[in-house]
Amino acid sequence: MSLKDNFTADEWFKIMTGPGRAGAAVVAASPSGLTGLLAEAQAIAAAVRESVGSESRTPLMEAMAADLLGQPAQKAPEQERARNVEDVKTQSLEGVRQAMWLVSAKTTPADTNAYREMLMLVAQRTAEAATEGGFLGIGGERVNDKERAVLEELKTMLGGFAQQEERGMVTHETPPANSSDVRPEPGPDGSGNSN
Template sequence: MADKSSFTKEEWVLLLESPMMAGMAVTAADPSGLWGLLKESFAGGNALAKAIADPGANPLVKALATDFSTSEARSAARDGLKTKFANSQAADVKTKSIESLRQVSAVLKAKAPGDAPAFRSWLRQISQTTAEAANEGGLLGFGGVQVSEAEKATLAEISSALEI
């Protein structure tokens, strides 16, 4: 079973960023206005909170979620994201997020092969929940579709990056 000590500081920060990356890739694929953005942004936070409370959560997911509840870990993740996305447009955010998830997958494969499938699946579920959080199109949240074609394509890219 892998935990924080199984990774370098840089690798652990990459893992800390990964729930946000999973959501940001989808959000950037088809931005859905302020209300949609707020709904979609809660998906990663909810996943972290659920992982802490779930006694059956994968141990690595639980360790990451628990560490994320500290201000030090949140600051490290926030600072890493600021650096990665400085002066980025939505298309850049999507591309950089998917590339980051590809790196996460490689780190998991090398350092935590036993935990990798569950962790990757968790990240994929975050991206799916993000995609389903707000309707795309329509007017003021009415009408539109649950998951847009752009989001579906991004979910496929995320699955590929995570080797699912």
């Protein structure tokens, strides 16, 4: 049994797309032109490769690396379409929260820490990838206030998972079906259920 077997196909999809959603939240906070968008997309891919390619990678990073190398892309589950960049940012942050909840609930603390670090690395590298403002790339700033705000929001959100884990609030199993035994923290959809 592999680590991936701990997750449903939908849950694994959320975990695999979590890093891209962290980058998308930063991109949506302050959209760049075409060259900036390409640089940000390359930064997302490079940060993910760096995280899953680390020599000291965890079982979760191993499973993600195997999927990135060998599996055809999985069809995305149906979801509400974003109508504007604010919706993209909001949906991306929610996707990151759901993915982090799944990882913290169903993997080891080492996997949880590695995933959290990967999400922050992706977000930071995305923010730094393109110069914002200025004229023809001159006089802009590397990370603007909107991007810094999203980075801070991600750091706060992901830090909350670390604090829950330290207090022992996150267990490494699917919450029980009996409503009187349900864990105190909400599930990825806010309901307290893992599915």
